[in-house]
Amino acid sequence: MSERSGPDFDELIGTEVEGEERERLLRVHELLIAAGPPPELPPALEPVEEIAPVVPLRPRPSRRRLAVAAVLAAALAVMAFGLGFFVGDRGDAQAVQPERVIEMTGQDARASLAILPVDEAGNWPMRMTVQGLPRLANGEEYELWLSRRGKPIKPCGTFVVTDEGRTVVALNAPYKLKNFDGWVVTRRGSEEALLETV
Amino acid sequence: MRVVATGVATDGDLIVRIADGDRNAFEELYRRYARPVLGLALRRIGDRGRAEDAVQDAFAAVWRSARSYKPERGAGAPWLYTVARNAIVDGLRRTPEPAAEAPDTASPEGGPPERAEASWLAWRVHRALEELPEHERPVIELAYYGGLSQSEIADFLSLPLGTVKTRTRAALARLADELDEELR
Numbered sequence: 028m029s030e031r032s033g034p035d036f037d038e039l040i041g042t043e044v045e046g047e048e049r050e051r052l053l054r055v056h057e058l059l060i061a062a063g064p065p066p067e068l069p070p071a072l073e074p075v076e077e078i079a080p081v082v083p084l085r086p087r088p089s090r091r092r093l094a095v096a097a098v099l100a101a102a103l104a105v106m107a108f109g110l111g112f113f114v115g116d117r118g119d120a121q122a123v124q125p126e127r128v129i130e131m132t133g134q135d136a137r138a139s140l141a142i143l144p145v146d147e148a149g150n151w152p153m154r155m156t157v158q159g160l161p162r163l164a165n166g167e168e169y170e171l172w173l174s175r176r177g178k179p180i181k182p183c184g185t186f187v188v189t190d191e192g193r194t195v196v197a198l199n200a201p202y203k204l205k206n207f208d209g210w211v212v213t214r215r216g217s218e219e220a221l222l223e224t225v
Numbered sequence: 226m227r228v229v230a231t232g233v234a235t236d237g238d239l240i241v242r243i244a245d246g247d248r249n250a251f252e253e254l255y256r257r258y259a260r261p262v263l264g265l266a267l268r269r270i271g272d273r274g275r276a277e278d279a280v281q282d283a284f285a286a287v288w289r290s291a292r293s294y295k296p297e298r299g300a301g302a303p304w305l306y307t308v309a310r311n312a313i314v315d316g317l318r319r320t321p322e323p324a325a326e327a328p329d330t331a332s333p334e335g336g337p338p339e340r341a342e343a344s345w346l347a348w349r350v351h352r353a354l355e356e357l358p359e360h361e362r363p364v365i366e367l368a369y370y371g372g373l374s375q376s377e378i379a380d381f382l383s384l385p386l387g388t389v390k391t392r393t394r395a396a397l398a399r400l401a402d403e404l405d406e407e408l409r
């Protein structure tokens with residue numbers, strides 16, 4: 028596997044673990060780095076508890092996809108095809124260290140936004156970790172925005188959270204970040220900021 | 226030491242049940258392997274949209290060919306890996322896009338055998354991550370893939386630093402148990 032950077036093993040483990048067990052954990056550490064992060068599933072591939080009537084946000088018309096869905100219809104009650112779109116999580120950029128980490132807070136909720144290096148096309152891949160947001164009803168999502176003076180200006184993707192209010196999700200900002208002064212998270216369709224940059 | 230969970234269906238058990246048309250088994254197998262399969266497809270194809278299509282192809286192939294799985298020949302994970310990989314390759318052949326194929330230039334990941342080994346290891350690691358308890362997985366993902374230090378994770382999760390370190394060590398030990406064969 029290719030060389031990737033990762034956290035400092037000694038910082039993670041400390042000095043208490045020694046000998047064979049330390050070697051074993053070091054090997055796991057190396058495997059985690061080499062494997063890179065598992066990709067985030069887009070909403071269209073997320074397992075869901077039941078099929079709910081959902082209006083496609085940006086359906087990707089694909090006869091092949093529809094054909095596959097037809098084949099699976101009986102079996103894949105857990106999969107909701109074409110429910111939405113996913114803003115690019117580039118597989119080859121997932122393991123790099125973030126250029127900076129943005130902290131966001133809100134009432135009883137907070138988030139961390141790790142911004143990875145911009146690609147040659149102008150995309151800023153991001154990994155967002157959220158905790159404390161309430162789980163929304165089926166078909167509703169949260170949305171991350173670049174903002175100016177707290178007002179959402181440019182969308183950077185949507186996400187949902189677990190029953191515990193958590194998620195770690197890959198998003199993307201295909202914009203010049205210097206044109207904005209912060210980030211906000213809203214419920215999709217609303218401009219009310221539920222999370223804002225610190 | 227390898228910890229064997231009791232009372233939990235193995236991947237092989239699930240595939241056998243899928244062969245009998247068990248939808249719940251299929252749902253469970255999908256939950257376990259959706260991200261590893263997408264990771265495999267991304268490695269092979271590169272393009273996100275086509276990789277997502279390939280995930281659907283792969284699980285359709287699992288559903289169709291579950292009867293070909295013979296438990297006496299081995300565990301379920303290698304069988305699933307082979308079926309998924311073949312479905313992904315078949316999809317590439319049906320809709321070839323030269324720009325998305327592997328480059329002709331030398332890859333830092335080596336030749337086909339090395340890439341196959343890397344894909345298998347990534348598959349196993351991603352599968353193992355899926356099995357971490359809810360309270361342990363975030364500390365690993367934030368440390369390894371979020372770029373946060375232990376102190377930053379403690380701050381972010383509102384946990385004492387010692388708790389973060391304890392959970393990190395526990396998670397690594399759990400992963401070591403899960404990946405026992407790869408560590409030999």
